[in-house]
Amino acid sequence: MSQQNVHNVGKGIVVGGIAVVIFLFVIFIAGLFGPNNAQESKDLRTERIKPIGQVNLVEEKGVVAQTSVQKPVVKKTGPAKSGKEVYNTTCMACHATGIAGAPKYGNKELWAPRIAKGEATLIQHALNGFNAMPPRGGNSALSDAEVKAAVHYILQAVGGSSAEPATPAATPAATAPSKSGQEIYKSVCSACHAIGLVGSPKFGDKDMWAPRIAKGKATLIQHALNGFNAMPPRGGNPNLSDTEVKAAIDYMLGAVSSDKPAKPAKTTPTAPVATSPAPSNNLDLAKGEQVYKQTCQVCHTMGIAGAPKFGDKTAWQSRVTQKMETLFSHALNGFKGNSGVMPPKGGATYLSDADVKAAVAYMVSKVK
Numbered sequence: 001m002s003q004q005n006v007h008n009v010g011k012g013i014v015v016g017g018i019a020v021v022i023f024l025f026v027i028f029i030a031g032l033f034g035p036n037n038a039q040e041s042k043d044l045r046t047e048r049i050k051p052i053g054q055v056n057l058v059e060e061k062g063v064v065a066q067t068s069v070q071k072p073v074v075k076k077t078g079p080a081k082s083g084k085e086v087y088n089t090t091c092m093a094c095h096a097t098g099i100a101g102a103p104k105y106g107n108k109e110l111w112a113p114r115i116a117k118g119e120a121t122l123i124q125h126a127l128n129g130f131n132a133m134p135p136r137g138g139n140s141a142l143s144d145a146e147v148k149a150a151v152h153y154i155l156q157a158v159g160g161s162s163a164e165p166a167t168p169a170a171t172p173a174a175t176a177p178s179k180s181g182q183e184i185y186k187s188v189c190s191a192c193h194a195i196g197l198v199g200s201p202k203f204g205d206k207d208m209w210a211p212r213i214a215k216g217k218a219t220l221i222q223h224a225l226n227g228f229n230a231m232p233p234r235g236g237n238p239n240l241s242d243t244e245v246k247a248a249i250d251y252m253l254g255a256v257s258s259d260k261p262a263k264p265a266k267t268t269p270t271a272p273v274a275t276s277p278a279p280s281n282n283l284d285l286a287k288g289e290q291v292y293k294q295t296c297q298v299c300h301t302m303g304i305a306g307a308p309k310f311g312d313k314t315a316w317q318s319r320v321t322q323k324m325e326t327l328f329s330h331a332l333n334g335f336k337g338n339s340g341v342m343p344p345k346g347g348a349t350y351l352s353d354a355d356v357k358a359a360v361a362y363m364v365s366k367v368k
Helices: 004-033 035-051 082-097 108-115 118-128 144-154 181-193 206-213 217-226 243-256 285-300 313-320 323-333 353-365
Strands: 057-061 063-067
Touching: 004 217, 035 285, 082 144, 118 144, 181 243, 181 285, 206 217, 206 243, 217 243, 313 323, 313 353, 323 353
Parallel strands: none
Antiparallel strands: 057 063
16 A cells, blocks of 8 residues: 555544544533423522512402512510500600600690591501601511500590590509599699699589580590699509599599589698798608609699699709798698799698798709
8 A cells, every 4th residue: 555545444433533523512511401401500590590579469359469479587586564664765765855756745736636636547557667757666576566565655634535544454553542532633733723723623512513514424534534724644643543533533522513612622731830930941841752653733734823843843943943931831821923823831831830841952952
């Protein structure tokens, strides 16, 4: 065989080998991307990049409903907070200062148009948000019951709601026996009703009580429990039970339902009547605190009839500068000035002079 022939044979073998390699490569590629393997590859890719949550649209009865896979929600545990606690921890951030147009706590004028919408509407606004107010005041951890309790608490301060629903106690606590209507009148109601302070009907005055009685006893009880006009809820003593408030109403109505109106029974002074002013540093401040809580706080807690609020240094400043003897005289004998009205002994005329002075000294001690 000539050299030329050998060369040609070698060249043919090389070409044939290359053709075989190309043929096998084409078969490999076809098998790799064939129908079965292509679907398998797609499924694998889908599973690998599948998100944690996905959104599906499901059509049911002509309505497209959106469903989603969500992360589990961690529910709040522990006892429910009271309305006061929720207000102090969440609501007061805006309602104490009126920020972003929020009605200030205790401001009846600002709350009036809200109350007119109804308590149910206010609760819905608090739960779902309204205008600048975020849902649940921005605290998503609050339960519906806690939000409702906070609304009750805020409205109670402006006389727009019944008392906040009580949270059941784990163990019933022992309660003191209810006081009689006469006792409640003397310790709480007489501060205003004995002299007709801020428009309250005077005890035993049939003419003043007639339009109130025409509204029905049930209405009078609701006003006494929840507050009405200048009258604070429960006469300013939140410790009174519903039964005690109703008993006081019965007692006052009894005084105008007979031909001879009843008069509050006189009681023996708890201490000898002082004949001369006593220095404030010799007075029993513990007794003064007791008298304040029983009688004085009716007006001094909310500033009724211009009374300086308890603990308000600015409001008390002009009084303190008059010295204790003047304050004692005003408290004992009554005082009517440009900025307020004070009935003798706060309307509780059964108090001894020493008790009244002790109460004055106690209030002054909190602003010095």
